[in-house]
Amino acid sequence: MTVALFTLGGTIAMAGTCAGDRDGGDDRDGSDARSAPVVTRLTGADLTAAVPGLDVPLEVHDTHAVPSADLTFRQLLDLVDEASKAVLAGAAGVVVTQGTDTLEESAFLADLVWPHPEPFVLTGAMRNPTLAGPDGPANLLAAARVAAADEARGLGALAVLNDQIHSARRVRKAHATSTAAFISPDTGPLGHVIEGRVRILTRPPRRAPLGTGECENIRVALHTVTLDDDGAQLAGLADTHQGLVVAGFGVGHVPSALAPVLGALATRIPVVLTSRTGGGSVLSHTYGSVGSETDLQRRGLINGGLLDPYKARVLLRLLLANDANDANDANQNAIAKAFLLHG
Structure with a gap:
């Protein structure tokens, strides 16, 4: 054929x-x-x-x-x-x-x-x-x-x-x-x-396909966390973008000064936490200091699991194009479930 x-x-x-x-x-x-x-x-x-x-x-x-x-x-x-x-x-x-x-x-x-x-x-x-x-x-x-x-x-x-x-x-x-x-x-x-x-040699499970939605007007930013990062460049981002992916240190950590900035953004738009390392997963409850994965999830960030930042951005934009385009609890839960499934 x-x-x-x-x-x-x-x-x-x-x-x-x-x-x-x-x-x-x-x-x-x-x-x-x-x-x-x-x-x-x-x-x-x-x-x-x-x-x-x-x-x-x-x-x-x-x-x-x-x-x-x-x-x-x-x-x-x-x-x-x-x-x-x-x-x-x-x-x-x-x-x-x-x-x-x-x-x-x-x-x-x-x-x-x-x-x-x-x-x-x-x-x-x-x-x-x-x-x-x-x-x-x-x-x-x-x-x-x-x-x-x-x-x-x-x-x-x-x-x-x-x-x-x-x-x-x-x-x-x-x-x-x-x-x-x-x-x-x-x-x-x-x-x-x-x-x-x-x-x-191995067959991972398939997931049900997502809808394509209207993605043209959906903007999702990607912020890679770096040493001594205070998040100043994120000012006003929620006014211009519908979502944000954060590429954090290691298992999903950021400087303590950046944590409240991300938390404030998460009250307005979906913010997904990933790792900038290129391998391994963001954790969910191992570390508890300010800026840790536990702290960031408590502030409303969504766990990106095993997805790298680039793929997380693709998934988030597609989800937002399918009408999950604000940070209310129902949409936050729907996006979190999607990342748990696809990550």
Whole structure:
């Protein structure tokens, strides 16, 4: 059966150089034109043609050819809708190629709303096709095989890179340049592609999909707590944003001076507490000092559990788009339950 391929640009689709870098001479820093910046050029047909041994029929849909830093919630939700139509029309699964910068957030957003058992697989590349050893073709081949595999059904959205299969809920980009940039710190990958065979080693439970809502006018801030942080930059935030995610120290701690600032914000908008560490969970009742996780929850902050700050922001914005957009007790409880379920 055919797999639907949707292309969104990014490193995997970049080739050639900017017009101003085509003179073939030396750049100002002494490097030659071979190191000039690349731009998005390759179509889905170009991508598939570069994959040796491609044994999965792909139906290509070229969509937003933009860097992943420019992707929006609306574009991604529209893409999920188009992918859903492809599955309903008979596609065995979906592959999306995009830039890796926001791939972990795109994957989690898709996972939260994807209603089908057919796999929704995201992939990309760390090395563009002008470099020695580009990883895009291998990643696309592995992603296509996962999307077509019966073993991957019922797993929701997946990130497939470097022959590893990651859950959208757990995957993170943990290195700026390595081809092994994507990891799942708390669980490890769900499986691997070995000699072309899809091997799923563990199956986390699926959650019921959330509604997509109207997210365009929902603004959720992310504040990373730092040494000697008094929260001055958060002044007025509740007047301009509908939610806040706090990336705290360790298991969910902040400086004591910041605690009342966050507590005041939590009376006006939902404030979710996460860890800036990149692995592990926010705790709920181990420490009791001012600024501890216990103190912050007492002040109204919502425990983000195992979700990293970036995914917590995706979930909170989606929840707020589905009408839980104020800090009253009922909505606070609904958001807390959602984080307990999805985190």
